[in-house]
Amino acid sequence: MKKILIVSTVSRQFYLFEQGNIEVLKSLGYEIHAAANFSDANERLDALDIIRHPFDIQRSPLSLKNLKAYKQLKKIMESENFDAVHCHSPMGGVLARLAARSVGISPVIYTAHGFHFYKGAPIINWLVFYPVERYLSKYTDVLITINNEDYNEAQKFKAKKVIYVPGIGVDTNKITKVSIDIDRKREELGITSDTVVLLSIGEMIKRKNHETVLKAIANLKDQNLVYLICGKGELESYLKGLVKTLGIEEKVRFLGYRNDIPEICNASDLFLFPSYQEGLPVSVMEAMSAGLPVICSSIRGNTDLIENEIGGYLLEPDDVEGFAKKINKLINNQELLNNMGNNNKESVKRFDKKEVKNKMEEIYKYI
Numbered sequence: 001m002k003k004i005l006i007v008s009t010v011s012r013q014f015y016l017f018e019q020g021n022i023e024v025l026k027s028l029g030y031e032i033h034a035a036a037n038f039s040d041a042n043e044r045l046d047a048l049d050i051i052r053h054p055f056d057i058q059r060s061p062l063s064l065k066n067l068k069a070y071k072q073l074k075k076i077m078e079s080e081n082f083d084a085v086h087c088h089s090p091m092g093g094v095l096a097r098l099a100a101r102s103v104g105i106s107p108v109i110y111t112a113h114g115f116h117f118y119k120g121a122p123i124i125n126w127l128v129f130y131p132v133e134r135y136l137s138k139y140t141d142v143l144i145t146i147n148n149e150d151y152n153e154a155q156k157f158k159a160k161k162v163i164y165v166p167g168i169g170v171d172t173n174k175i176t177k178v179s180i181d182i183d184r185k186r187e188e189l190g191i192t193s194d195t196v197v198l199l200s201i202g203e204m205i206k207r208k209n210h211e212t213v214l215k216a217i218a219n220l221k222d223q224n225l226v227y228l229i230c231g232k233g234e235l236e237s238y239l240k241g242l243v244k245t246l247g248i249e250e251k252v253r254f255l256g257y258r259n260d261i262p263e264i265c266n267a268s269d270l271f272l273f274p275s276y277q278e279g280l281p282v283s284v285m286e287a288m289s290a291g292l293p294v295i296c297s298s299i300r301g302n303t304d305l306i307e308n309e310i311g312g313y314l315l316e317p318d319d320v321e322g323f324a325k326k327i328n329k330l331i332n333n334q335e336l337l338n339n340m341g342n343n344n345k346e347s348v349k350r351f352d353k354k355e356v357k358n359k360m361e362e363i364y365k366y367i
């Protein structure tokens with residue numbers, strides 16, 4: 001039986017993003033090993049049927065603990081006769097490719113879930129991450145990118161093969177065919193049937209930039225709308241304070257972490273996503289699958305998904321006035337809102353999980 005080692009920084013990578021790949025590898029007869037810092041392990045890992053190899057990898061490239069982690073990973077690779085390595089995350093990609101090179105394991109696959117250098121990124125990102133990724137690409141048999149900007153940049157590297165795979169995909173059928181009584185779901189959320197429902201999904205962190213939408217909503221005082229935010233994060237208290245400062249407490253609901261995202265998407269009218277940085281956002285694909293138009297930032301990843309003025313609008317992340325105007329335009333034009341939502345429902349099919357799994361099967365067969 002062939003054996004493959006999947007390497008990442010944290011173990012949640014395996015159940016959040018690798019389930020599809022694990023299913024494909026099992027269907028091809030692989031024994032699957034996983035190496036990560038398992039300090040974040042929980043019961044969701046148990047269902048994956050993978051052989052765990054804990055090591056002390058750290059997310060920060062400046063941590064000296066990664067020197068120890070590199071030696072640990074080499075020992076893991078030396079102790080097993082792996083036929084291939086598939087690595088993820090910046091530090092996982094660095095340590096795994098160096099260790100595999102040292103031990104003599106080939107082929108090596110690296111998935112870049114959004115390079116840390118991108119258009120508009122801080123110059124320090126380009127100075128630190130770009131030369132590292134460029135150098136290590138020569139030790140990479142297959143470099144997988146998940147958006148077009150990264151794919152084009154990776155063409156300048158020295159990987160044997162650069163392939164575009166649209167992220168982890170989305171189960172469009174699960175969201176499209178969800179059985180829901182919309183009025184009852186809205187009642188559960190404390191929303192009347194005649195209220196326009198705006199939705200964002202994402203951690204309450206700086207990168208997700210919820211501030212822009214909150215400030216835009218403050219400019220729409222006369223509209224009968226409510227804004228739902230699904231997610232938790234370090235900025236939750238700050239954002240709740242901002243809501244009070246803006247005087248929009250009656251228009252905003254903080255829903256926290258949710259297990260009913262498909263239902264909430266189907267009970268909403270419009271999706272908002274002003275993020276500063278993305279790879280290929282699953283939440284936008286989920287919203288598209290539910291037939292929602294999307295107003296989002298014109299950044300890498302988002303531009304792969306949303307066609308401006310066809311599936312919604314692409315704006316600068318901090319364009320508060322622009323977000324307010326486009327929200328106002330859509331919620332007052334039901335025909336346009338429906339047309340954009342229907343366009344998204346159709347265009348998102350090319351990002352379906354089945355399509356992704358087919359591409360990954362071709363890659364794994366190639367190795």
